Amino acid sequence: MTQRRFIPGLKDVARTAGVSMTTVSRYLNADLVLPPDTAQRVDTAIRQLGYVPNPHARSLGRGRSDTIGLVIPTIANPFFALLAAAVEEAAEAKGLGVLLNATSNNASRELQHVARMRRNQVSGLLFVSAHYHTPELVQALNDTRGLVLIDEDIPGVHSAKVLYDNYRGGWLAGEHFVEHGHRRIAFIGGPSELASTRDRFAGLRDAAAQADAEVTFEMYGAYAAAHGEDAARALLSLGRPPTAVFVSSGEIMIGLLDALHRAGVAVPERLSLIVFDDAGPLHLFDPPLTAIRQPIAELGARAVELMLAASHGDPAETEVRLPVELVKRASVAPPASV
Amino acid sequence: MTQRRFIPGLKDVARTAGVSMTTVSRYLNADLVLPPDTAQRVDTAIRQLGYVPNPHARSLGRGRSDTIGLVIPTIANPFFALLAAAVEEAAEAKGLGVLLNATSNNASRELQHVARMRRNQVSGLLFVSAHYHTPELVQALNDTRGLVLIDEDIPGVHSAKVLYDNYRGGWLAGEHFVEHGHRRIAFIGGPSELASTRDRFAGLRDAAAQADAEVTFEMYGAYAAAHGEDAARALLSLGRPPTAVFVSSGEIMIGLLDALHRAGVAVPERLSLIVFDDAGPLHLFDPPLTAIRQPIAELGARAVELMLAASHGDPAETEVRLPVELVKRASVAPPASV
DNA sequence: GTGAAAGCGCTAACAA
DNA sequence: TTGTTAGCGCTTTCAC
Numbered sequence: 168m169t170q171r172r173f174i175p176g177l178k179d180v181a182r183t184a185g186v187s188m189t190t191v192s193r194y195l196n197a198d199l200v201l202p203p204d205t206a207q208r209v210d211t212a213i214r215q216l217g218y219v220p221n222p223h224a225r226s227l228g229r230g231r232s233d234t235i236g237l238v239i240p241t242i243a244n245p246f247f248a249l250l251a252a253a254v255e256e257a258a259e260a261k262g263l264g265v266l267l268n269a270t271s272n273n274a275s276r277e278l279q280h281v282a283r284m285r286r287n288q289v290s291g292l293l294f295v296s297a298h299y300h301t302p303e304l305v306q307a308l309n310d311t312r313g314l315v316l317i318d319e320d321i322p323g324v325h326s327a328k329v330l331y332d333n334y335r336g337g338w339l340a341g342e343h344f345v346e347h348g349h350r351r352i353a354f355i356g357g358p359s360e361l362a363s364t365r366d367r368f369a370g371l372r373d374a375a376a377q378a379d380a381e382v383t384f385e386m387y388g389a390y391a392a393a394h395g396e397d398a399a400r401a402l403l404s405l406g407r408p409p410t411a412v413f414v415s416s417g418e419i420m421i422g423l424l425d426a427l428h429r430a431g432v433a434v435p436e437r438l439s440l441i442v443f444d445d446a447g448p449l450h451l452f453d454p455p456l457t458a459i460r461q462p463i464a465e466l467g468a469r470a471v472e473l474m475l476a477a478s479h480g481d482p483a484e485t486e487v488r489l490p491v492e493l494v495k496r497a498s499v500a501p502p503a504s505v
Numbered sequence: 506m507t508q509r510r511f512i513p514g515l516k517d518v519a520r521t522a523g524v525s526m527t528t529v530s531r532y533l534n535a536d537l538v539l540p541p542d543t544a545q546r547v548d549t550a551i552r553q554l555g556y557v558p559n560p561h562a563r564s565l566g567r568g569r570s571d572t573i574g575l576v577i578p579t580i581a582n583p584f585f586a587l588l589a590a591a592v593e594e595a596a597e598a599k600g601l602g603v604l605l606n607a608t609s610n611n612a613s614r615e616l617q618h619v620a621r622m623r624r625n626q627v628s629g630l631l632f633v634s635a636h637y638h639t640p641e642l643v644q645a646l647n648d649t650r651g652l653v654l655i656d657e658d659i660p661g662v663h664s665a666k667v668l669y670d671n672y673r674g675g676w677l678a679g680e681h682f683v684e685h686g687h688r689r690i691a692f693i694g695g696p697s698e699l700a701s702t703r704d705r706f707a708g709l710r711d712a713a714a715q716a717d718a719e720v721t722f723e724m725y726g727a728y729a730a731a732h733g734e735d736a737a738r739a740l741l742s743l744g745r746p747p748t749a750v751f752v753s754s755g756e757i758m759i760g761l762l763d764a765l766h767r768a769g770v771a772v773p774e775r776l777s778l779i780v781f782d783d784a785g786p787l788h789l790f791d792p793p794l795t796a797i798r799q800p801i802a803e804l805g806a807r808a809v810e811l812m813l814a815a816s817h818g819d820p821a822e823t824e825v826r827l828p829v830e831l832v833k834r835a836s837v838a839p840p841a842s843v
Numbered sequence: 844g845t846g847a848a849a850g851c852g853c854t855a856a857c858a859a
Numbered sequence: 860t861t862g863t864t865a866g867c868g869c870t871t872t873c874a875c
Contacts, residue, residue, distance in 0.1 A: 845874100846873100846874085847872105847873090847875095848871100848872095848873095848874105849870105849871090849872085849873100850869105850870090850871090850872100851867105851868105851869090851871105852867105853866105853867090854865105854867085855864100855866090855867105856863105856864090856866100857862105857863085857864085857865100858861100858862085858864095859860105859861085859862075859863090
């Protein structure tokens with residue numbers, strides 16, 4: 168019953184194969200090319216014994232782990248889920264594990280995770296945060312090796328960054344609205360202090376201005392459905408409401424659309440809609456939602472790539488801007504009044 | 506420039522605080538209650554030095570890590586994303602990290618992940634797999650301490666399990682269809698060899714039988730949109746098609762609904778629909794989808810709980826069956842012919 | 844190409 | 860209560 172399992176270690180493999188630990192270790196780490204017969208013996212010993220390296224010992228010895236940390240607000244959001252999937256895949260391909268950390272955009276948890284990672288825990292840190300950032304966080308991030316900022320820039324942090332072309336996203340939305348004849352456009356944004364929010368707004372505004380249209384209503388808030396519901400209420404209570412709305416995220420859009428449905432507002436007949444972020448089955452929505460699509464898989468893949476470069480000593484302060492595109496579906500139509 | 510950073514260790518803290526390493530170590534692990542002044546000195550030293558424990562050394566020393574492994578098919582699916590979120594949250598609350606592994610339901614990757622975990626890597630393993638299982642996998646899982654099977658049972662594996670009441674889910678769907686007057690019902694299932702698939706079917710069939718209705722069409726396949734599209738094609742080519750369809754997962758449903766839309770089939774007028782799995786914003790779909798809801802957050806939380814119990818030596822072969830419920834929306838209506 | 848031995852930073856007997 | 864010390868299993872100089 169109390170059968171104490173024998174766990175083979177490197178030295179067991181070495182003894183069985185008739186070589187030293189060093190040889191086995193270096194062979195396993197491809198530090199060394201072994202004569203065919205020696206290699207053979209080692210391989211056999213490993214198989215016979217069922218040897219599996221102990222990752223902790225390995226990590227302790229070399230001072231880093233083959234794991235990367237992924238810090239995101241929440242995995243429950245399709246955008247981040249897709250991002251995590253891409254990161255996981257890219258990491259797996261490089262033989263790296265992914266340590267997942269959800270922060271709920273909570274500053275102290277972010278700080279805590281970064282601190283833990285920073286030590287030795289991971290060989291790289293992929294960080295996404297969508298709120299105002301304290302100097303402490305900025306400081307901690309700047310002290311972190313192998314850091315890559317994803318999706319949202321953080322002013323003052325000097326690291327590799329993989330971001331989207333938010334301005335262009337706003338512009339595409341504005342252009343599309345304008346082409347359909349809209350003149351009064353609303354912007355329902357995320358937190359107003361974020362660069363991404365401002366960029367999306369700026370793109371929208373500039374595209375509108377090109378065609379004598381304008382953004383007549385702006386509202387900012389958290390990336391949450393509740394914010395979308397609030398926005399819907401505000402929008403509907405306006406004396407002269409806009410005819411088109413650009414929503415800055417999927418979460419917000421869900422709340423907004425929900426409230427619009429409940430209020431019996433016809434989309435796109437009475438209100439046209441474009442959402443930034445094409446995660447989730449938006450094509451099955453009522454109506455199918457026109458969206459700004461971000462290449463999420465590429466975001467994750469590039470991030471892992473840059474992380475590897477950054478942790479390999481390359482102090483590249485690279486900033487990558489990924490392009491976005493407009494996916495036309497059925498939530499935009501000419502305004503009723505035209 | 507080449508500033509070599511001094512990294513404080515436990516012994517630095519000990520020296521600074523004027524105590525021994527043991528004292529600090531045990532204090533930090535709450536193994537020990539220190540006199541207020543001593544505790545004070547230690548705390549101060551830690552803060553001054555900016556000491557952060559090295560988790561690798563810790564793990565190596567104690568033979569286990571404060572990390573749990575989560576092995577799922579893919580994080581890109583909302584169901585698993587929500588599950589991962591729940592697990593992450595529960596783990597975080599217990600001070601545990603989550604190591605994420607996506608397998609794409611690939612047997613060899615599953616085996617590989619389990620092997621790595623098994624060694625020492627994690628203190629518990631949460632495992633989800635939705636396909637036929639090889640004896641090797643079953644063997645490996647049975648050799649794993651702190652294992653909890655989630656969502657899908659694997660015959661022959663003796664461990665704690667947290668599953669849903671799939672039969673009841675099928676029954677609720679069947680009952681709902683029957684109440685609306687449906688007599689010919691279709692079942693679009695996942696892989697036919699899975700217990701969950703069979704249970705959902707059995708529930709549906711039995712509920713139908715109670716009311717002189719029957720399941721006139723069955724089709725099985727992967728949990729993928731493509732399977733749903735195939736199913737839609739098959740359904741539409743039937744001479745005397747069913748009037749209601751119970752779909753076994755969200756992924757399948759997405760493909761099915763997409764194909765149905767393209768074919769111009771009115772839902773629910775011509776075909777009523779219920780989907781097992783209420784992840785994602787199904788209430789915004791066209792039409793809002795009636796669904797069997799599974800308590801995903803509870804699934805994750807219970808799994809972590811059981812894992813902790815299992816790894817604390819408690820060889821509990823507990824099996825938890827979580828209840829499901831019917832969420833009525835607008836995708837079920839009486840059949841046209843009635 | 845190969846081996847001996849000194850750590851990596853912490854935990855946990857075992858003493859004191 | 861507190862300190863001493865021997866590992867945990869692997870990596871990595873540095874000789875041979």
